[in-house]
Amino acid sequence: MITVSEVQRRMRELYGHRDSRRGPERTLLWLISEVGEVADAVVKNRSGGIEEEMADVLAWLASLANVLDIDLERAFSSKYGDGCPRCASKPCNCPEG
Ligand SMILES: [Mg+2]
């Protein structure tokens, strides 16, 4: 098992030097392109490919968070840690819209 914080730390140790040189805008473009690869794998129903592309999305999201100095685990916990951010229930009880 690997935590969100460990994902972010791993990406920093592997690619932090390149990520900071690349900067947030170009790192965001890489993230978006990896999301496109997930979409492609889902549409083509390549199940092995979906897993791999999802790993890439998580990796690039972590890189973007590193460049922007955002703690993803803290951000996620503070928004979703106690239940649905709108209705505060687990599972969400919001009307479906
Ligand atoms: Mg990919």
Ligand SMILES: [Zn+2]
């Ligand atoms: Zn809700």
